[in-house]
Amino acid sequence: xxxxxxxxxxxxxxxxxxxxxxxxxxxxxxxxxxxxxxxxxxxxxxxxxxxxxxxxxxxxxxxxxxxxxxxxxxxxxxxxxxxxxxxxxxxxxxxxxxxxxxxxxxxxxxxxxxxxxxxxxxxxxxxxxxxxxxxxxx
Amino acid sequence: xxxxxxxxxxxxxxxxxxxxxxxxxxxxxxxxxxxxxxxxxxxxxxxxxxxxxxxxxxxxxxxxxxxxxxxxxxxxxxxxxxxxxxxxxxxxxxxxxxxxxxxxxxxxxxxxxxxxxxxxxxxxxxxxxxxxxxxxxx
DNA sequence: TCTTGAACCTCTAGTCACTAGAGACATTAC
DNA sequence: GTAATGTCTCTAGTGACTAGAGGTTCAAGA
Numbered sequence: 146x147x148x149x150x151x152x153x154x155x156x157x158x159x160x161x162x163x164x165x166x167x168x169x170x171x172x173x174x175x176x177x178x179x180x181x182x183x184x185x186x187x188x189x190x191x192x193x194x195x196x197x198x199x200x201x202x203x204x205x206x207x208x209x210x211x212x213x214x215x216x217x218x219x220x221x222x223x224x225x226x227x228x229x230x231x232x233x234x235x236x237x238x239x240x241x242x243x244x245x246x247x248x249x250x251x252x253x254x255x256x257x258x259x260x261x262x263x264x265x266x267x268x269x270x271x272x273x274x275x276x277x278x279x280x281x282x283x
Numbered sequence: 284x285x286x287x288x289x290x291x292x293x294x295x296x297x298x299x300x301x302x303x304x305x306x307x308x309x310x311x312x313x314x315x316x317x318x319x320x321x322x323x324x325x326x327x328x329x330x331x332x333x334x335x336x337x338x339x340x341x342x343x344x345x346x347x348x349x350x351x352x353x354x355x356x357x358x359x360x361x362x363x364x365x366x367x368x369x370x371x372x373x374x375x376x377x378x379x380x381x382x383x384x385x386x387x388x389x390x391x392x393x394x395x396x397x398x399x400x401x402x403x404x405x406x407x408x409x410x411x412x413x414x415x416x417x418x419x420x421x
Numbered sequence: 422t423c424t425t426g427a428a429c430c431t432c433t434a435g436t437c438a439c440t441a442g443a444g445a446c447a448t449t450a451c
Numbered sequence: 452g453t454a455a456t457g458t459c460t461c462t463a464g465t466g467a468c469t470a471g472a473g474g475t476t477c478a479a480g481a
Contacts, residue, residue, distance in 0.1 A: 148477090150428060160429085165468060180476045182429055195412045202385055202411075206467070216408055226408055230393040237389060241382045247340055248375050255368040270354055270364055273340075274333045286448090288457060298458085303439065318447045320458055344438070 146176075146184040156193045163193065169206055171196055171213065204233055284314075284322040294331045301331065307344055309334050309351065342371055 153160045166172045172192060175183035192213075199209045208229050215226050254272045291298045304310045310330060313321035323331075337347045346367050353364050392410045 148428075159469080161469065162467085164430095169467090178476080180429085181431095182476065191412065199411050200467090202389060212408065212411065223408075227393055230389060234386065234389040234393055237382055237385050241379060241386065244375055244379045244382065248372065248379065251340060251368060251372040251375060255365055255372055268361075270350065270361075273337050273350065274329065286457075297440080299440065300438085302459095307438090316447080318458085319460095320447065338438090 146186055149175075149183045149185070152185045152190060152193060155190060156197055158193060158197050166193070166196060169210075171206065171209060202233065203237060204229070208233065284324055287313075287321045287323070290323045290328060290331060293328060294335055296331060296335050304331070304334060307348075309344065309347060340371065341375060342367070346371065 149160050149163055152158075153163060156163075158166075163172070167174060172189065175185055175189065178184055195213075196209055199212065204212070211229060212226060215223075250272075254268065285293075287298050287301055290296075291301060296304075301310070305312060310327065313323055313327065316322055333351075334347055337350065338344075342350070349367060350364060353361075388410075
């Protein structure tokens with residue numbers, strides 16, 4: 146049995162965040178000492194690692210809730226879990242696509258200026274003001 | 284002179300968002316009709332287009348404020364604007380890097396399951412629980 | 422056993438960039 | 452003139468935390 150601080154160290158999840166996850170129902174309510182402090186065991190550690198890993202992968206709290214629900218009903222099919230992962234993947238790919246376009250434009254923009262006065266024709270500001278300068282829409 | 288709804292249509296920025304930008308000081312306070320409704324002209328349209336474009340590129344409200352400040356002091360050097368764009372670019376590249384790793388792992392994860400019972404060994408859930416299965420750290 | 426200081430508790434409020442809703446007033450088209 | 456649509460302000464909610472206040476508990480050393 147270890148404290149919330151210890152759990153925090155082991156999982157690299159901040160203490161207030163652990164309490165937040167408990168409040169959101171992602172973590173079961175922890176056992177308490179007589180002095181009302183939370184105590185965790187290996188189970189709690191594993192659960193929190195799961196949550197952290199999923200958060201790192203960009204799953205929302207809501208999606209993680211669903212995954213945990215699935216875990217607790219092993220009779221159900223695994224398809225639902227796969228669905229969640231697939232939709233997460235679609236999300237990630239969409240974000241990447243957008244970021245690639247942004248990268249291109251920002252590269253172009255940030256190369257344009259070389260320290261002359263803004264009044265003349267700062268390329269950064271001009272580029273932002275005038276969408277026509279973009280190579281593609283967004 | 285046109286209404287906030289018209290401005291919203293032309294810029295594709297929602298009405299409450301326009302009011303929010305005004306409150307945040309990104310947009311100057313609009314002129315009003317005798318009945319207290321906001322009226323805009325070409326200037327307002329251009330300013331809002333600028334803001335929208337910058338937001339699309341992921342600039343924060345704060346960064347946009349700085350850019351606007353620069354615009355209003357044309358005596359200053361253009362370097363500051365370039366700095367903001369360059370730091371934005373670094374940000375975008377960092378995000379892309381992370382997303383690439385996520386994509387790889389999510390692809391792996393979501394291929395693993397094929398509809399058997401969760402109790403057996405749902406690959407999605409197992410992967411999230413066990414970080415060792417990852418090919419790289421994150 | 423006592424003391425001290427770190428860690429813990431709850432609660433409230435703040436972050437960012439909006440979004441939603443209530444209830445009242447203005448404008449526009451017919 | 453009336454009805455529908457648009458606009459106004461204000462407050463509160465979103466997601467996923469983070470920060471701070473003010474108080475209590477724990478563990479280690481004397």
